[in-house]
Amino acid sequence: MENKNAAQENLEYIKQVILDSKNIIKDRGDVAILWGVVIITAQLLSFFLIRVKEYQYISWMWVVLIGLGWVLSIIMSRKKHQRGVRTNALKIDSATWIATGITMTIVGFGGSFSGMISGYSINGLMAMFLGNAFFITGMIYSSKIFRNAAFGWWIGGTILFWIRNEYTFIVFAAMMLLFQTIPGIMLYIKYKKEEAK
Template identity: 25%
Template sequence: MENTGQLNPTESLNIISKAIGQTKEKIKEQSFYYIMWGWIISVASFCNYLLVTFTEFKHDYLPWLILIPIGWILSISYSIKKEKTKKYETYFEVFLKYLWIVLGISFIVIVFISSQLKTNPTSFILLLAGIGTLVSGLTMKFKPLSFGGISFFFFAIASLFVSNSFTLLITSIAMIIGYLIPAYILKKSE
């Protein structure tokens, strides 16, 4: 019997089904980052709001200085752990990884620029989060994440019309709607 190198229809479907299943699992793994950063930023924003609104504490920004480095450490640790178990990396995974690395650097640059200009960075940060989340949702073909990304645009605009302390509440709510709800749906998806 001669091997022509061609697959029969059943073998082709099995390979396609296996590839789709692996892609879905890799997409579900992305939920970790959205859940972790959603909680970190939401808690930091809310704690900062409470400190600004209800105390005279001069260092009300401390939740950010404590929680953001924790988020970086957790992200890097999780990423390294996942890299060790991977046999290969898809273009999809590479694209999302570099998208969020560039956006992460952009978040830092925006905070630095805003501090130099003595302006609130919230609108710009929410805009960048919206871009990254919407692009990720569209790339994953996951509508809840796409809607979460779009919601960030509305929150970015809304943050222009409230006091600085209320932008902290807007940020916390934006993280819940834009990151956490879609991420938990993604994590539970089949």
């Protein structure tokens, strides 16, 4: 009888871990939407500022928008942390995205401000970083949406290395919409519906 009870408890625990993982992947949705909006805005503003030859504002616009994105991400993260769900999968996923975000911020600003990476080539590099992070998240949570988005980022990033003009910003904005913002919205809606049941 004790073995049967222990087996039942183990099954309940496994079921709870799966449910927690589903709720956690939903949390990826709102962060994906946030960063999608921030980056699409920055990409389109970069394109516009280049077209009107107001180059001096581009760097500061990126500093303000990326700073805003980080502040909002930290606020969202603190609210989620207060809910108390902390699985190993969440820790790995959070570490992946924090490390990717920090790396992208350093490479983006350090590379462009130092002149080591041109403004036109940086988007291809950023797409590769995003592909890695999306692939890891997709594998952790068995999410086809995120795993498939990774391939979109890698293929799109490869194409971006060949676009050496301001249209790189338009292509990256479209990629951000297709491979991050829309999947984020899909996840958010899907799990909000499940939460309401």
